Amino acid sequence: MENFASLLHGFGVALTTYHVTLMMIGVLLGILVGVLPGLGAPNGVSLLLPLTFTMDPVAAIILLTSMYWGALFGGSTTSILFNIPGEPSSVATTFDGYPMARQGQAAQALTLAFLSAGFGALMGVILITILSSWVAKFALRFSSPEYFAVYFLAFASFVGLGAASPFKTIVSMGLGFAFAAVGMDTVSGGLRLTFGFNELLSGISFLIAVIGLFGIGELVLTMEEGLHFDGIKVRVRARDVVKTIATLPRYWMTLLRSSAIGCWMGITPGGPTAASFMSYGLAKRLSRRKDAFGHGEPEGVVAPETADHAAGSSAILPMLALGVPGSATAAVMMGGLMIWGLNPGPMLFIERPDFVWGLIASMYLGNIVAVLMVLATIPLFASILRIPFAIIGPIIVIVCFIGAYTVAGRPFDLWLALLFGVAGYLFKKLDYPIAPLVLAMVLGDKAEDAFRQSMIMSKGSLSIFWSNGLVATLMVIGLALAFGPALSTLASRLARPKTSSVAA
Amino acid sequence: MINRFSAEIATATLTAGLGLTAVIGALEFGIGWGDAGPEPGAFPFYIGLLVVAASAGNLFQTITHRHGLQSVFLDREQAVRVASFLIPMVAFVVIARLLGLYVAAALYLTFVMRVQGKYRLITSAASGIGAAVVFYLVLEVGFQVPLLKGPLEAALGLY
Numbered sequence: 001m002e003n004f005a006s007l008l009h010g011f012g013v014a015l016t017t018y019h020v021t022l023m024m025i026g027v028l029l030g031i032l033v034g035v036l037p038g039l040g041a042p043n044g045v046s047l048l049l050p051l052t053f054t055m056d057p058v059a060a061i062i063l064l065t066s067m068y069w070g071a072l073f074g075g076s077t078t079s080i081l082f083n084i085p086g087e088p089s090s091v092a093t094t095f096d097g098y099p100m101a102r103q104g105q106a107a108q109a110l111t112l113a114f115l116s117a118g119f120g121a122l123m124g125v126i127l128i129t130i131l132s133s134w135v136a137k138f139a140l141r142f143s144s145p146e147y148f149a150v151y152f153l154a155f156a157s158f159v160g161l162g163a164a165s166p167f168k169t170i171v172s173m174g175l176g177f178a179f180a181a182v183g184m185d186t187v188s189g190g191l192r193l194t195f196g197f198n199e200l201l202s203g204i205s206f207l208i209a210v211i212g213l214f215g216i217g218e219l220v221l222t223m224e225e226g227l228h229f230d231g232i233k234v235r236v237r238a239r240d241v242v243k244t245i246a247t248l249p250r251y252w253m254t255l256l257r258s259s260a261i262g263c264w265m266g267i268t269p270g271g272p273t274a275a276s277f278m279s280y281g282l283a284k285r286l287s288r289r290k291d292a293f294g295h296g297e298p299e300g301v302v303a304p305e306t307a308d309h310a311a312g313s314s315a316i317l318p319m320l321a322l323g324v325p326g327s328a329t330a331a332v333m334m335g336g337l338m339i340w341g342l343n344p345g346p347m348l349f350i351e352r353p354d355f356v357w358g359l360i361a362s363m364y365l366g367n368i369v370a371v372l373m374v375l376a377t378i379p380l381f382a383s384i385l386r387i388p389f390a391i392i393g394p395i396i397v398i399v400c401f402i403g404a405y406t407v408a409g410r411p412f413d414l415w416l417a418l419l420f421g422v423a424g425y426l427f428k429k430l431d432y433p434i435a436p437l438v439l440a441m442v443l444g445d446k447a448e449d450a451f452r453q454s455m456i457m458s459k460g461s462l463s464i465f466w467s468n469g470l471v472a473t474l475m476v477i478g479l480a481l482a483f484g485p486a487l488s489t490l491a492s493r494l495a496r497p498k499t500s501s502v503a504a
Numbered sequence: 505m506i507n508r509f510s511a512e513i514a515t516a517t518l519t520a521g522l523g524l525t526a527v528i529g530a531l532e533f534g535i536g537w538g539d540a541g542p543e544p545g546a547f548p549f550y551i552g553l554l555v556v557a558a559s560a561g562n563l564f565q566t567i568t569h570r571h572g573l574q575s576v577f578l579d580r581e582q583a584v585r586v587a588s589f590l591i592p593m594v595a596f597v598v599i600a601r602l603l604g605l606y607v608a609a610a611l612y613l614t615f616v617m618r619v620q621g622k623y624r625l626i627t628s629a630a631s632g633i634g635a636a637v638v639f640y641l642v643l644e645v646g647f648q649v650p651l652l653k654g655p656l657e658a659a660l661g662l663y
Contacts, residue, residue, distance in 0.1 A: 051647050167561035171519045174555035178526040178548060185533075185544040192544050193529040216593075223589040224582045390621025391613075395635060397593055398609045402639065405605060406649050414597045414652075422590075426515055429577065430508075448547045456541035 003133055010357030014365055019062050023362065026066025027370045028377070033067070034074020035381045038219035038396050040087050041071035041312075042328040042438065046210040047403035049336050057340045058355055062362045064336060065316070068329055069121065069370040072272075072312050074381065076113045076305055077374070081106060081232050081382050089272035089308045092280040096293060096300030103296050106234040110378060111244040112298055113305045116255060118371040120306035123259035124266060124313030125363045128320075132360070135321035136346040144453035145464050147323075149474035151447040154269050154324045156482035158436045161274070166486060168432045176437035179204045180444020187452055199412040206335050206441035207407045210328070212417040213434050215400040217424020219393065224425075234379055241375060251302045254283050258303045262310025267318055271327045271435065272311040279307030313363060319344055320356060323446065328435040331442045338442075509570060511577040516562040523555030592616055604654030610636040 013019075033044030045064050052060035075087030080097035093113060100109035142150070159169045182193045183203025194200040248255075258279040265275035283303035284293045293300045315326030316333075323345035325331040337344050342352060349356050384392070404417035427434055440447075458464035466472045526548050534543035566573060578586070592615055600608035614632035617623045623631075640662075643649045653662070 051649060165562070165565065167558045167565065170558035171516075171523075171555055171562065174551050174558060175519065175522060177551045178522065178555065181526070181548040181551070188540065188544050190533070190544055192533045193526065193548060195525075195529060220586060220589060224578075224586045226582075226585060388621055390617055390623070391631065393589075394592075394613045394616040397596065398605075398612065398635070398639070401597065401600065402605060402609075402643070402651060405652055406643070409650065409652075411601055411652055414600055418594065418597055421593075425586075426511070430512060430515055432515075451547065452542050460537055460542075 003129055006133070006353060006357045007129055007361060009354070010359075010361030011365075013058060013354050013358030014062065014362040019059060019362065020365070020369070022059055022063045023066040023366050023369045024373060026063045027070035027073075027366070027373050030067035030070020030072075030370075031074040031077070031374060031377065031381050032070075032384070034071035034076075034087060035078055035384055036392065036396060037078075037084065037222045038215055038393075039399075040075065040214060040218070041068050042332050043210050043215040043400070043403075044068075044071050045329055045332045045336070046207045047215075047399065049207060049332065049339070050403070050406040052336070053339065057337070057342055057352075058358045060336070060340065061333070061355070061359050062366070064333055065359065065363060066366045066370065068312065068333070069366050070374070071329075072121075072309055073114060073117065073370055073374040076117060076308075077110065077378055077382065078385065080109045080113060080301070081234060082385060087272075089276050089312070090304070091273070092276040092304035093301060093308075095280065095304075096295070096297050099294070099296035100298065100301065101232045101234070105296065106232050107236045107240040108244045108298070109301055110234065110236060111241050111375065112248070112301050114371050114374050115245065115248055116251070116258075116302040117305040117309040118367055119255055120259050120262050120308065120310035121313045121367045122364070123306075124263055124310045124316075125360065125367065127263050127267075127314050128317045128360055128363070132317055132321050132356070133349055135317065136349040139322050139346040141470070142346070144450045144457060145467065145471045146474065148447065148450035148454055149465060149471045149478065150322055150324055151443055151450065153474055153478040153481070154318075154439070154443075155436065156478035157269050158433070158439075160481040160483070160485050161268075162433055162436075163274070164431050164433045166482075168430075169436055172427070172432050172434065173436040173440045176209075176440025177444045177447070179209065179437075180206070180441045181448070186445050186449060199410070202408070202410075204416065204441075205407050205413070206438060207332070208404050208413050208416045209420050209441055210332055210438055211400050211404050212420020213424035213427070213437065214328075215403075216397070216417060216421025217428055217434075219396060219400075220421065220425040221428055223393070234382060236375060236378060247298070251299055254299050254303050255306055257282065257286075258306035259310045262307035262312075263314045265307070266311035266314030266326050269318075269324075269326050269435075269439070271315070272308045275307040275311035276304035280304040313367075316359075316363070320348065320359070321346060325439060325442065328438045331435075331439045335442045505579050506577045506583075507573070508575045508577045509566065509573040512566040512573060513563065516559045516566060519562070520556050520559035523552045523559060526552030527556065588620065600652060602654060604657055605651045606636045606640060607654055607656050609639060 033039040044067055048067060052063060075090040076093050079085045079090040079093040080101050083094050083098040085091045085094055097109045155173055159166045162169050182200055185192050191201060261279045262275045280303050283299055284290060287299060289297060315330040319325040319330045319334045325334045334344050401414055401417060404413045407413060454464050465475050530545035530549035530552060533545035535545045535549040536543055596608050596612040599611060610632040613635050614628045617628035617631055618625055643651055
């Protein structure tokens with residue numbers, strides 16, 4: 001009940017004309033970056049972040065989260081109409097969304113996608129409302145070793161649960177930590193790893209990395225594949241929307257199951273992409289109409305969309321309550337919070353309740369605004385993709401570099417963005433995961449501080465990470481997540497030595 | 505044509521090199537125990553070692569699975585497309601450093617539209633200049649965020 005009262009207070013904070021206008025602008029910009037190739041939620045938020053430095057934190061976070069919702073919706077739109085996922089997390093939506101659109105059911109597919117996405121997001125936000133202050137209260141008991149264990153757990157789950165090779169995940173993560181270490185050392189205040197370059201004195205901003213890796217890298221990849229958009233023309237009529245809404249209760253089981261998967265994957269750093277695939281797979285396996293999947297089965301749109309958005313919104317929970325973001329976009333937003341002078345984690349609930357609950361309330365409103373706006377404006381945005389790439393491509397490039405410059409006003413960052421762009425292209429082609437790198441860059445200093453303070457507490461003994469039940473449990477779960485999959489592959493290989501299984 | 509095997513080897517070598525750079529850089533700042541706990545170089549040192557070790561793991565996996573990695577990483581046509589995108593982009597950054605972002609943006613958009621989009625020069629140039637003006641209005645006037653400027657802005661008195 002305490003949460004409910006706080007939430008009502010939050011609505012009071014969020015429901016002003018200014019904030020609702022910001023939500024609408026955010027959603028529109030979000031749909032735009034979601035629809036455009038090469039721009040997605042993480043670097044959309046990175047590009048917008050420097051423009052919010054002067055804003056009030058509540059208004060700024062409302063703008064950014066609304067952009068996040070819009071980007072998720074935009075990603076689903078291109079999946080359905082163009083068979084091009086605007087976001088990695090909407091790949092699974094193309095499986096049935098595009099066939100539906102080709103069969104002349106584009107409006108139905110879009111409506112179903114948006115509504116189930118809205119439902120999933122709502123479930124995520126409800127989860128946040130119920131759990132956040134409880135998690136935050138629990139986390140108040142954490143000191144440095146526990147924090148280090150939580151960070152360890154987050155990165156261990158990337159290594160163990162990620163689709164990529166564990167070595168590649170570790171390389172990506174380690175490079176992130178190394179980049180974060182460049183510049184000023186937060187404990188001693190001294191400079192390090194600058195190798196005599198004045199440009200590196202103030203460090204490497206994670207925003208530059210995101211703009212390069214996600215934005216420019218993605219564009220190079222899009223160019224390499226050669227572009228041809230065969231979009232399906234669509235008109236969303238109110239009658240189709242109402243009809244489709246009437247069919248939604250039929251999928252209640254899928255909606256609930258997918259929300260549960262999404263929420264779980266969002267809180268743990270599995271992320272929206274894994275959630276949408278898992279949810280699609282389960283829906284297919286459990287459906288009575290298995291054979292229809294892949295050929296335009298509505299349930300095949302509902303399942304991944306619900307999970308994607310449930311994961312996207314619940315990824316905010318660990319970011320707010322623990323200071324450990326559950327997705328790349330959440331990591332960028334957390335970086336933003338730190339730039340605005342807020343410290344994500346349990347203390348935020350005590351020091352800035354208006355900010356926390358205003359944000360949570362704005363997530364309810366933002367999603368409703370997003371569903372309505374996306375339904376109203378989608379034909380307009382779909383037509384943007386018909387602009388030839390020779391025009392839209394260079395404009396996206398210019399926007400990325402302008403974004404990189406506005407982060408700190410340093411010309412050197414333009415080169416850094418370019419380098420990160422080439423690296424992002426290589427990493428994507430060779431299946432190196434990028435999210436761990438971004439997370440490591442954002443969390444680098446905090447993780448290092450936690451580690452060093454733990455070492456000071458224990459006078460240099462690693463045994464502090466086993467010193468009490470809480471920290472030991474976290475470490476054991478982390479180790480199990482990191483090494484579990486590798487050990488089970490090894491065990492099965494030892495059991496059947498003849499089959500040469502490739503550890504992917 | 506580049507195959508996947510060479511690309512994997514090259515990238516793993518590169519990441520190992522970056523890891524090694526962190527290790528060497530960290531040694532300069534001490535990796536042991538100082539007056540205030542672990543010295544500043546300690547964390548980057550071990551992170552660097554981790555990167556080197558994982559890169560070695562990647563190299564090992566690549567070599568042991570050599571036969572599965574003979575697929576094409578980049579063929580001639582793709583290489584041309586990537587180069588035709590990257591080279592103007594590098595030129596854009598160089599020009600941006602010399603003449604400022606607005607001039608570079610206008611030139612870059614004009615060039616790509618003219619050469620790759622096969623638009624008429626007048627259309628391309630108008631779009632390029634138009635885009636630069638829109639960016640100026642949105643950023644400098646709307647958000648009051650200053651961008652990198654060059655001699656042209658100085659001559660026009662836009663500071």
